[in-house]
Amino acid sequence: MSFTIPIGPYHPALEEPCKVQVICEGEIVQDVSLSVKYNFRGVEWLAERRNYHQAIALVERVCGICSNVHALTFCNALEGLAGLTVPERAQYIRTIMVELERLTSHALWAGIAAEVMGFQTLFMTCFAMREQLMDLLETISGNRIHYGMNCIGGVTRDLANPEAVRITVRRVRQTVTDQLIPLFTEDKTIHARCSGIGQMTKEQAVAWGAVGPTARASGLTEDIRQTSPYAAYNQLEFKVPVETSGDVFARVVVRLLEMVESCHIVEQALDQIPPGPIHHGPIFVEIPRGEAVARAEAPRGELFYYVSSDGTDIPCRVKIRTPSFVNLPTVRLMMLQANLADVPLINASIDPCYSCTSR
Amino acid sequence: MNIFSVLLKNLRMGPATLRFPEEVPYPKGFHGPVKIHTEKCICCGMCAYVCVSGAVRVAEHKDNCEWVYSPGLCTFCGKCVSVCPVEALHMAAKSAPSYFNTKALDEVHLVPYSPCPECGRPTPPVREVLRAKAFKGVAPNVLVKSLICQRCRQKDSQRALVSIQVKGEPPPSRSDK
Amino acid sequence: MSWEKVFFALLIFPGLLYAVPTAWLMLWLERKFRARMQGRIGPPFYQPFFDFVKLMAKRRVLRPSFDSIFMMGLPLVSVSAGLLALALLPISSDSRGFAGDLVLLVAFLEVPSLCSVLAGFASRSIFGQVGATREAILSITYNLPFLTAIVALAYSAQSLRLVDIAASPAGGVRALAVLTICLCLPVKLRINPFSVSNAEQEIYSGPATEFSGPQLAMWELAHGLEWVALTGLVVCLGLTFRTGTWIGDFAIYTSLSLVLVILLTILATGTARLKIQQAARFYWRWGMGLSLVALILGVFPDIERFIR
Numbered sequence A: 001m002s003f004t005i006p007i008g009p010y011h012p013a014l015e016e017p018c019k020v021q022v023i024c025e026g027e028i029v030q031d032v033s034l035s036v037k038y039n040f041r042g043v044e045w046l047a048e049r050r051n052y053h054q055a056i057a058l059v060e061r062v063c064g065i066c067s068n069v070h071a072l073t074f075c076n077a078l079e080g081l082a083g084l085t086v087p088e089r090a091q092y093i094r095t096i097m098v099e100l101e102r103l104t105s106h107a108l109w110a111g112i113a114a115e116v117m118g119f120q121t122l123f124m125t126c127f128a129m130r131e132q133l134m135d136l137l138e139t140i141s142g143n144r145i146h147y148g149m150n151c152i153g154g155v156t157r158d159l160a161n162p163e164a165v166r167i168t169v170r171r172v173r174q175t176v177t178d179q180l181i182p183l184f185t186e187d188k189t190i191h192a193r194c195s196g197i198g199q200m201t202k203e204q205a206v207a208w209g210a211v212g213p214t215a216r217a218s219g220l221t222e223d224i225r226q227t228s229p230y231a232a233y234n235q236l237e238f239k240v241p242v243e244t245s246g247d248v249f250a251r252v253v254v255r256l257l258e259m260v261e262s263c264h265i266v267e268q269a270l271d272q273i274p275p276g277p278i279h280h281g282p283i284f285v286e287i288p289r290g291e292a293v294a295r296a297e298a299p300r301g302e303l304f305y306y307v308s309s310d311g312t313d314i315p316c317r318v319k320i321r322t323p324s325f326v327n328l329p330t331v332r333l334m335m336l337q338a339n340l341a342d343v344p345l346i347n348a349s350i351d352p353c354y355s356c357t358s359r
Numbered sequence B: 001m002n003i004f005s006v007l008l009k010n011l012r013m014g015p016a017t018l019r020f021p022e023e024v025p026y027p028k029g030f031h032g033p034v035k036i037h038t039e040k041c042i043c044c045g046m047c048a049y050v051c052v053s054g055a056v057r058v059a060e061h062k063d064n065c066e067w068v069y070s071p072g073l074c075t076f077c078g079k080c081v082s083v084c085p086v087e088a089l090h091m092a093a094k095s096a097p098s099y100f101n102t103k104a105l106d107e108v109h110l111v112p113y114s115p116c117p118e119c120g121r122p123t124p125p126v127r128e129v130l131r132a133k134a135f136k137g138v139a140p141n142v143l144v145k146s147l148i149c150q151r152c153r154q155k156d157s158q159r160a161l162v163s164i165q166v167k168g169e170p171p172p173s174r175s176d177k
Numbered sequence C: 001m002s003w004e005k006v007f008f009a010l011l012i013f014p015g016l017l018y019a020v021p022t023a024w025l026m027l028w029l030e031r032k033f034r035a036r037m038q039g040r041i042g043p044p045f046y047q048p049f050f051d052f053v054k055l056m057a058k059r060r061v062l063r064p065s066f067d068s069i070f071m072m073g074l075p076l077v078s079v080s081a082g083l084l085a086l087a088l089l090p091i092s093s094d095s096r097g098f099a100g101d102l103v104l105l106v107a108f109l110e111v112p113s114l115c116s117v118l119a120g121f122a123s124r125s126i127f128g129q130v131g132a133t134r135e136a137i138l139s140i141t142y143n144l145p146f147l148t149a150i151v152a153l154a155y156s157a158q159s160l161r162l163v164d165i166a167a168s169p170a171g172g173v174r175a176l177a178v179l180t181i182c183l184c185l186p187v188k189l190r191i192n193p194f195s196v197s198n199a200e201q202e203i204y205s206g207p208a209t210e211f212s213g214p215q216l217a218m219w220e221l222a223h224g225l226e227w228v229a230l231t232g233l234v235v236c237l238g239l240t241f242r243t244g245t246w247i248g249d250f251a252i253y254t255s256l257s258l259v260l261v262i263l264l265t266i267l268a269t270g271t272a273r274l275k276i277q278q279a280a281r282f283y284w285r286w287g288m289g290l291s292l293v294a295l296i297l298g299v300f301p302d303i304e305r306f307i308r
């Protein structure tokens, strides 16, 4: 007997507007169709009707979890166009913000993954840790999610209390290494749910264009922070965790290790951050006629911005390519022949962000 | 560390959550709703220019200027505060109350114009902070001109042009800066 | 059994008057303890009662009449079965029971699961149907070891009467059988790691997805009664002594049941949900293994004597 189970657009495991139609034979998935069209907001269209300053705040709203990296990449593109040099200190602050954001994002993901496996306690542990990071980001930027830290040519707020960052990051690293990593990798029930599920080989990852941790769990080593450094990444030492088994478990491991690495990056950045201005000078800069492209490694993978300017204060065209959008098709590949019980988990394993996808 | 030691630790440490009306203190520099000091504002409209959602609107009238703010539209990005040239804006240390109707919380502030020292017509105010910033090292006889209204300023420049080009008088002196 | 005794057992202790508050207490204890172990505050102790009252006051969803008979009837049957099962439990030493009450008890204990399967199909929701299928599959898997353990118990006590089994001497058979029954508790109560049939993240709340208002309140109550009945069963069968006084028996019975609730909560809090195949494999391997050993020991008591 084959039947179709709609998972979403309103579903407890997928709190976001996405519909996964699963066609099942018994409990085995035969085919999947995805639709992500439920929350189109026309951000790109709107950005072409706002001046550059407004557009920064606008693109920050593309995503609620990785908001900062959107604003950062957009600013990077604009700075490239205008030929500005951003002061060192601002670059470091941007790096710290982006890494803290990666930590919150991965903590959120780990919590959701645990929740999808029905492991509520682990969900609570992850979210308790995430809460510390959110509080920290709130003290740094004044906001819990849309930080509003980036502006053309620098950042809007200085890092007032680096010690607080250091303390929280140390605590978070401890939670990750002492609790999350052992729990996720050693717990029997988690192992039973994750390993061997949602396989994607390296070749498939290349063919389907996977990016970010999803690709790195299949053996690809691409990380924009290393291949084309932005912000202060060229002055920082860090490893890019790569796993080769390509299943859900590998994705869990890659993200957990990335969290440790992020803590490491933040600590280094705090050690190296130079004193100085946080902004290049005048707030209003002329964006000359031209085109620019910027890439960044968002928590979910490569984020890409294209901006074209006609010399006015309103962009001609803004094109955003978000990592979730490229990762989502791989879900279909991974779900074929999977168990119905694994469908939410496989979907969650690529850390899909629908507000990025359907922007 | 296995899960049971985590459970035990949680039991020992007690709950990390709070009961409803209790709340965590807001951190310093929290981005709450935007507040204005009308006595500082110069009605330049910069805040309205950078505001992404149109939460701040500046409308000029004959003898005052209306600064309208809708917390229901605001995204609390803080852009307006950071671009205001005279630091007339700041953000409240607490979050805005929740609302049903976005219009219900709208605030309208009137920035009164001051009379132009020359013609007496109401003119957008010029504040000391701005004068100190923008007219640094300008001779006092010219500095007076910074207070006059736009029309008087235009007239004044025309008069100066006429006096230089037609009558051949030397331009009003500027100090060396 | 006289009529008064039957009514007392059914309506007062351990029936309605005792069981319903205890059910709520257990549901609360489970939620509260789980919350505390997760670093949360958790609900106040009257919460399950409030939930019940609130659900009872909700508007009924109109359905075709045949469906609504099923959807109201099934949870009610489930609640009554729970109460009947409880009434049969030999808690105090003066309860006598009747020959064959063990069989009846096992049947009553199975009714809630059966009702839930029927409800899942009757609700005509795809999630309810998947949940019902899972529940049915699980019910087959866990009932084999469960029934084998009961048979082993009955065989070794040479009686189908609960009091006789409860009074039979402690030994290897009894220990193994009770252990097997304990093993079946999480899946019978649908808690982690075997909360497969109501896996929220996959199929909402499975068979109960379409239920709301008073019907859902009844399901919750039935679920609470299952807690009381199943923990009570384990305590009754596992406890090898009676204090002799009514109050003493009552106190020991209740406190041991609550301890069992706490143990089950710890298990549920410390695990992720398994998949149905994994759950089935677990019961076929461990549950069947244990109960078969118990059965063999029960049928051939000489082996146990030999080992000793």
Ligand code: SF4
Residues within 6 Å of the ligand: B034, B047, B050, B051, B052, B053, B054, B055, B056, B073, B074, B075, B076, B077, B078, B079, B080, B081
């Ligand atoms: S904080 Fe941002 S959204 Fe709010 S009024 Fe200021 S610029 Fe507009």
Ligand code: SF4
Residues within 6 Å of the ligand: B036, B040, B041, B042, B043, B044, B045, B046, B047, B048, B058, B083, B084, B085, B086, B087, B088, B089
């Ligand atoms: S508040 Fe500041 S930015 Fe806005 S109009 Fe007044 S002076 Fe200009």
